[in-house]
Amino acid sequence: MKFEHRDFGKHVGALPLTTLIDVVFLLLIFFLVTMRFASPEGRLGSGLQVERQSAAQGTALERQVVWIVPGEGAEGAVFRVGTSELGSAAALEARLRLLERDRGVFVRPHPDVPVGAIAAAWQACADAGFTDRWYVPMKAGGGG
Amino acid sequence: MKLLRSPARRRTRIMGFDMTPMIDVVLQLIIFFMYTTQFSQVVRSEVELPLETGEEEAVEQTDEIIIDVRADSTYLVAGVETSLDDVIAMVRAEVEASVDEPVRVLVRADKTAPARPLNELAERLALAGVKSWRLGTERPRGAPEAEGTP
Numbered sequence: 551m552k553f554e555h556r557d558f559g560k561h562v563g564a565l566p567l568t569t570l571i572d573v574v575f576l577l578l579i580f581f582l583v584t585m586r587f588a589s590p591e592g593r594l595g596s597g598l599q600v601e602r603q604s605a606a607q608g609t610a611l612e613r614q615v616v617w618i619v620p621g622e623g624a625e626g627a628v629f630r631v632g633t634s635e636l637g638s639a640a641a642l643e644a645r646l647r648l649l650e651r652d653r654g655v656f657v658r659p660h661p662d663v664p665v666g667a668i669a670a671a672w673q674a675c676a677d678a679g680f681t682d683r684w685y686v687p688m689k690a691g692g693g694g
Numbered sequence: 695m696k697l698l699r700s701p702a703r704r705r706t707r708i709m710g711f712d713m714t715p716m717i718d719v720v721l722q723l724i725i726f727f728m729y730t731t732q733f734s735q736v737v738r739s740e741v742e743l744p745l746e747t748g749e750e751e752a753v754e755q756t757d758e759i760i761i762d763v764r765a766d767s768t769y770l771v772a773g774v775e776t777s778l779d780d781v782i783a784m785v786r787a788e789v790e791a792s793v794d795e796p797v798r799v800l801v802r803a804d805k806t807a808p809a810r811p812l813n814e815l816a817e818r819l820a821l822a823g824v825k826s827w828r829l830g831t832e833r834p835r836g837a838p839e840a841e842g843t844p
Binding site: 567570571574575577578581582585589590591592593594595596597598599600618659660661662663664665666667668669670672673676685687688 | 713716717720721723724727728730743744745746747748749763800803804805806807808809810812813814816817819820821824825826827828829830831832833835
């Protein structure tokens with residue numbers, strides 16, 4: 551009788567590496583494909599008011615108002631400050647720098663202007679150094 | 695006499711490729727990607743934000759009400775289309791519940807959307823007792839750090 555001595559010592563714990571590597575690579579590809587790089591976001595803050603609230607605050611201080619109305623400007627709108635009509639956010643910022651920052655500024659967008667123009671005006675106010683900014687919606691038909 | 699082996703009889707050894715460090719590196723990469731994938735962005739709806747630097751870096755605020763305004767003037771809260779009345783009801787409930795802290799509202803409006811829905815939202819929010827709000831923007835790549843950045 552021949553008893554075969556099978557030596558299992560050499561094969562204990564042997565893992566099929568090929569399959570493991572395949573699974574690992576599949577997981578890697580999955581995460582590479584599904585990962586989305588989030589775009590960095592910023593924030594622009596302002597106070598909120600409605601027309602009757604801003605009127606009720608009294609006219610002792612002359613309000614500095616940026617009207618945003620439909621037009622052929624760079625942002626799809628035209629910015630009006632006093633008698634000046636400005637076609638770009640850069641021009642608006644330059645104009646705002648001539649105003650008194652302590653009095654704050656009201657941003658009044660027409661309902662038909664794009665949000666991009668509002669954001670551009672908002673940013674221009676922030677860049678010009680205005681910390682007191684107010685968003686006051688404008689009714690269609692108004693325009694400063 | 696010890697004869698030198700002729701080159702023809704030398705055994706060529708095939709270098710084995712050690713897989714263990716490679717698997718370690720691949721697993722490390724997987725762990726890295728698992729941690730860096732921003733799952734929180736999944737609940738943010740896809741709106742094309744205006745391209746502006748903003749005055750502060752976006753910091754995740756858990757108590758902030760986020761309202762998305764799409765290009766077709768619809769409102770979304772947590773990815774769900776919601777009417778303006780429901781949005782305001784939600785905000786009003788928050789205003790009534792927050793006695794000491796002001797309610798934070800963040801509006802992420804599509805840059806191509808008209809101002810009309812934003813104006814209506816602003817008016818209703820002001821009447822609901824919200825004193826201030828913020829507009830979400832997309833910071834251009836390579837923009838300098840905003841002043842409020844920690």
